[in-house]
Amino acid sequence: MPVPRRPMKPTDPRIPAYTDDHIRALLAELQERGKKFGLIWPSADTDKTLDGRVLVRFNTAPASTLLNLLTLLLDVERNQGRDRGRGTSCDS
Numbered sequence: 224m225p226v227p228r229r230p231m232k233p234t235d236p237r238i239p240a241y242t243d244d245h246i247r248a249l250l251a252e253l254q255e256r257g258k259k260f261g262l263i264w265p266s267a268d269t270d271k272t273l274d275g276r277v278l279v280r281f282n283t284a285p286a287s288t289l290l291n292l293l294t295l296l297l298d299v300e301r302n303q304g305r306d307r308g309r310g311t312s313c314d315s
Contacts, residue, residue, distance in 0.1 A: 250267055256296045
């Protein structure tokens with residue numbers, strides 16, 4: 224069983240490396256991956272930059288929220304693919 228990842232914190236030293244363009248690309252990926260789970264954020268966009276960190280407009284959430292959501296969706300997709308290969312899908 225894989226060890227669960229720890230969520231990224233808003234103070235993570237890697238966050239300031241994400242530019243506005245990076246965040247927009249990640250938002251587009253989040254929108255696309257979230258659709259199949261019924262998760263949509265039509266107004267999600269980049270907001271202002273605070274202390275060198277780009278904020279995401281989920282009510283001015285930090286970029287770490289976006290990265291953590293995207294990581295969760297990717298983990299679910301991986302697990303679903305693994306389960307399908309073993310014939311243990313929960314789809315009924």
